[in-house]
Amino acid sequence: MAESGSWQTLVDGGESGEIVLAVDFDTTGRPEARFSDLVANLQTDFGVWESSPPPGGGARARTGADYIAHWAEPLAAERPKIKAVLGFCAGSVYAAALVERIASWQQERPLLVIFDPEVSAxxxxxxxxxxxxxxxxxxxxxxxxxxxxxxxxxxxxxxxxxxxxxxxxxxxxxxxxxxxxxxxxxxxxxxxxxxxxxxxxxxxxxxxADIDPLDLWHDAVAFSSASPLSGLRAMRAAGVGGERLAVSREIEIDVEHGVMLADKELAAAVSALLNG
Incomplete structure (x- = not known):
């Protein structure tokens, strides 16, 4: 799958054969911690694949549907057993849509885990x-x-x-x-x-911005940093979504947004969630 151009392998899976997908925009030199930092602290037996952008850096992927197709089509062809889909910031929007797509062919619905989710505007x-x-x-x-x-x-x-x-x-x-x-x-x-x-x-x-994730987030576990201008805290303060802005469970982590994915306590909580 790493050779598909849609996903890169962050860690090979163990005997379970199950995969965790991580959706984020990762680039060299970015100041925020990334999913590779989270994976380094996870205590799980799952493989982790991280999203790669469409060819041309997204210039030819004009819609949210284009991005979802880019990531979902190789998954549909290979049909790995997907345990969970993780999303960071705007990646939480795509992660929610991917869970919906995967649930159309996989009997067990993947867990949706989002970190300081945000909608694009x-x-x-x-x-x-x-x-x-x-x-x-x-x-x-x-x-x-x-x-x-x-x-x-x-x-x-x-x-x-x-x-x-x-x-x-x-x-x-x-x-x-x-x-x-x-x-x-x-x-x-x-x-x-x-x-x-x-x-x-x-x-x-x-x-x-083409994807409305609010209803899809109702089944999600959300991790919220201490940063007031990030994630659910910022969305609530701005009145985004009103009563539609809700998740099944919110876990607050006392770290700033930019370093949350490198936090060891967060990694322990994510490990427990995935292993549960």
């Missing part, structure tokens, strides 16, 4: 855009930073549709980043790598 994309502008602040002037932030805000105001907003933000980052990265000596290949990661991530976030 225009503001989600804007947050990522501003993070990238902040990253470039060391190589562009304060005036250019202010201009970039204003241009992003104006684009957001006139572009309510999330797909068009995504395309506009990708174009803006290239417009700002090309001269900035050239000035500091980044060659074309490295510049393109950085732009491609940003484009791929925005495609992943924008496509997740």
């Amino acid at each position: 225009a503001q989600t994309l804007m947050w990522q855009y501003h993070k990238v502008v902040g990253f470039m602040a060391s190589v562009i002037s304060d005036e250019d930073v202010a201009t970039a932030r204003k241009a992003g805000a104006e684009l957001h105001d006139r572009t309510p549709e999330i797909g068009a907003l995504k395309d506009g933000l990708i174009a803006l980052i290239r417009e700002i980043g090309e001269p900035a990265f050239t000035r500091v000596g980044l060659d074309e290949a490295r510049r393109e790598e950085l732009f491609s990661v940003f484009e791929s991530f925005l495609c992943y976030l924008a496509a997740a």
Whole structure:
């Protein structure tokens, strides 16, 4: 399955032959802990496969259905026994949809486990855009930073549709980043790598907005970090989903969002859940 282009093996399974799927957007240099950190602390006998993005970094996968098909089709062909599907942040949206798809051919419904789940919205994309502008602040002037932030805000105001907003933000980052990265000596290949990661991530976030996960999360076990601007805490504060925002069980972990997947107490709780 690791050779399918849809999943990569984080850990080989043991005698049980069962698999845990993990859905996340993982990339070199990301500051947050990742599922590989969680897996390093798990005490289970299951294999763990992590999602890989569609070819071209998601540029040709325009909808949430495209992403689900990319991940589900090789699973449907091979039919491994799937114990659980894990999702981190926006990956929790895709994880919920994958559980539904897998349940269509597997008699035992996989467990859904989500970590600081979030739904994708225009503001989600804007947050990522501003993070990238902040990253470039060391190589562009304060005036250019202010201009970039204003241009992003104006684009957001006139572009309510999330797909068009995504395309506009990708174009803006290239417009700002090309001269900035050239000035500091980044060659074309490295510049393109950085732009491609940003484009791929925005495609992943924008496509997740096609899927309404709220009812699907009702059967989930959710782990919530201590960060007030992340996960269920942030969604409740913003009034997202109203009474529809509910999970079967919520486990609060007293760590910040960015390091939660590396927390050993969280890993112990996940292990107990999977082994139960």
